[in-house]
Amino acid sequence: MKKAIVCVDDESIILxxxxxxxxxxxxxxxxYExxxxxxxxxxxxxxxxxxxIEVLVIVSxxxxxxxxxxxxxxxxxKQFPHIVTVMLTGQADESAIQNAIKNAKLHAYLSKPWSANDLENIIRTGLSKFENKD
Structure with missing residues (x-):
């Protein structure tokens, strides 16, 4: 089965x-979508x-x-509980982060500007959840 990573951001340069x-x-x-x-x-x-095509990680x-x-x-x-969720934020308030942790099983959040290293570590730890599932 093919696997995908999806990124969502309204700023095309960031996307x-x-x-x-x-x-x-x-x-x-x-x-990559x-x-x-x-x-x-x-x-x-x-x-x-x-x-x-199985979406493994979404960065939003x-x-x-x-x-x-x-x-x-x-x-x-709610619809795809297996997808690892990552939130990218320049200014999310703490309650939004807590909301996502509690209700979307948020894997991690990254502050803008992020480092490629942090992004990679977060995605890799998210992907490891699938490796351990088999």
């Missing part, structure tokens, strides 16, 4: 940077599921127009 860093880390190991808001992110996850911004990242990740977790 491109995230995607590029993750591609550089994992090469052809995964399919980008979305610019929560609705598009959910659509991407559903389409991948329909194509029998917190402050986006429409739906905030914590609400989006909670929605993702």
């Amino acid at each position: 491109e940077s995230l995607g590029e860093q993750i591609r550089n880390m994992f090469g052809n190991e995964f399919i 980008m979305a610019e808001n929560a609705d598009e992110g959910m659509e991407v996850i559903r389409e991948l599921a329909e194509e029998s 911004d917190w402050l986006m127009p429409g739906k905030k990242g914590d609400e989006f990740l909670i929605e993702v977790h």
Whole structure:
């Protein structure tokens, strides 16, 4: 089964940077999908599921127009509880982070600007949950 990592951020420059860093880390190991808001992110996850592509990790911004990242990740977790959730934030308040930890089983959150090293460590520890499952 093919596996994917999904990134969601309304700022295209951040989305491109995230995607590029993750591609550089994992090469052809995964399919990488980008979305610019929560609705598009959910659509991407559903389409991948329909194509029998398993989304392992989702990295989502917190402050986006429409739906905030914590609400989006909670929605993702309800429908796809196996997906490892990571929230990226320049200014998430503590209650949003706690909300995501409690209701979306948030794996980690990264502050903007993030380091590629932190991003890689967080994704790798998230992916290790799948390796231990088999």
